[in-house]
Amino acid sequence: xxxxxPSRSEDLTIEMLDxxxxxxxxxxxxxxxxxxxxxxxxxxxxxxxHPIIVDIHGVPYMDSAGLGSIxxxxxxxxxxxxxxxxxxxxxxxxxxxxxxxCDGLLPCFELLDAAEAAVVKA
Numbered sequence: 001x002x003x004x005x006p007s008r009s010e011d012l013t014i015e016m017l018d019x020x021x022x023x024x025x026x027x028x029x030x031x032x033x034x035x036x037x038x039x040x041x042x043x044x045x046x047x048x049x050h051p052i053i054v055d056i057h058g059v060p061y062m063d064s065a066g067l068g069s070i071x072x073x074x075x076x077x078x079x080x081x082x083x084x085x086x087x088x089x090x091x092x093x094x095x096x097x098x099x100x101x102c103d104g105l106l107p108c109f110e111l112l113d114a115a116e117a118a119v120v121k122a
Contacts (some may be wrong), residue, residue: 012036014043021120023083024050025112029058032066040066044073051119052077053112057088062096074106083119085109 012030019025024047030036044052052073056062062070070086077084086108089097097103109115 010035012039014040016043018050019053019112019116019120021116022050023053023116023119025053025055027055027058030060032056032059032062032069034063034065037066037069041069041072044069044076048076048080049082051083051085051121053085053087053115053119055087055112056090056093059088059090059093062093064100067096067100067102070106071102083121085115085119087112087115 010031012028012032015027015029017025017027026040026044026047028040032040054070054073059066074084076082084107086106087110089108094103094108097106097108107115107118109118
């Protein structure tokens with residue numbers, strides 16, 4: 001029996017960027033699952049002042065725990081009157097949003113400019 005070595009591609013990386021208008025972009029690369037969401041939760045809990053844009057262009061798949069962590073960030077933004085948006089939703093993740101009826105709840109945009117305009121108050 002062969003030993004299975006976990007692939008490093010199963011890791012989630014998070015890069016934080018600030019937009020010129022003041023939104024904080026959380027760029028995720030890798031799967032957002034029960035195994036990887038703890039770093040995402042830790043980083044998102046530290047952010048409490050900026051509008052949040054979660055960029056999931058680099059997320060190949062997400063499980064229900066990952067979706068729950070996204071909803072948690074959305075709820076935090078709602079409680080603190082900050083804008084929230086998601087960009088880069090793949091067809092696979094869009095299907096997850098539809099099946100769980102989150103597609104009408106979570107504000108999704110194709111482009112960063114559109115998301116930024118939606119989350120930053122003039």
